[in-house]
Amino acid sequence: MSNKEQDSATTAEQISIQNESAETVSAEKMVIPDKSPVDACVDYARGILSEQLVSVKAKNYDYAPEFRDLTIQHYLIGVMWRFAEGLENVEDPRKTAFVAIETMLTRDGMNPKKVINRVEFLEKMSRMEDGTNALAVAIGYDSRPGDQGLVEVFDHYVDDTRVSGALWRLYDRGKKTMLYGGLFVAFVVIWFITLFMPGNTTLSILAAGLISAALFVIPVFLIGLLIYYLKIKKANQPD
Secondary structure (H helix, E strand, O other): OOHHHHHHHHHHHHHHHHHHHHHHHHHOOEOOOOOOHHHHHHHHHHHHHHHHHHHHHHHOOOEOHHHHHHHHHHHHHHHHHHHHOOEOOOOOHHHHHHHHHHHHHHHOOOOHHHHHHHHHHHHHHOEOOOOOEOHHHHHHHHOOOOOOHHHHHHHOOOOOHHHEHHHHHHHHHHHHHHHHHHHHHHHHHHHHHHHHOOOOOHHHHHHHHHHHHHHHHHHHHHHHHHHHHHHHHHHHOOO
8 A cells, every 4th residue: 555545544544533523522411611500501591692682672572571571581491491401410401491590680680589589480481281381481492593583482472462562551651640640639638638627637637538549549440451451352353
């Protein structure tokens, strides 16, 4: 065998060895040095979220803030669940994903008590009644870097009036109207009775103020409820 043929055989053997090594590494669990599985999940999720939010912002969705946040968090749980399956020393990847979302919310400055309540709610709502994963969790689990996974989730709710930003703003304005309007009516009644009807006891004056506030708040609440019902009914009507 000539020197040229020997060199070619050696090169082919080296390439074959390299390919076998690459296949062996890909089949093994990923090891992230100097980083816990939870921290690795959090860092990975933040990277995915920054990519996804570019596409989401371009769509200009108008969703209620609470719905938007819960949907994103469920999506990230699915993303981290899948990612944790490829890490070493992770016995329960799904549970690790929930620990990771708790860590993310804590680091983002959410109140510790709210973090606990939020994670409990996310876990409760992460599965449907039939045991399947919620939509955002399922799509997050199947999502890959560079895709439009989060946009796909939000697209499912575009025509759902119940989670629209407009309805949320209506609710927020109604809540403020009831609060400030009720306080104003109570103040006016208490001021009027104190000034023009002296002799009443403090208890009776306060009771009159509370009753007046209730007479204002209850109709406003019922009107808001009616508007909500009409919007939902209109949204559910077939085209």
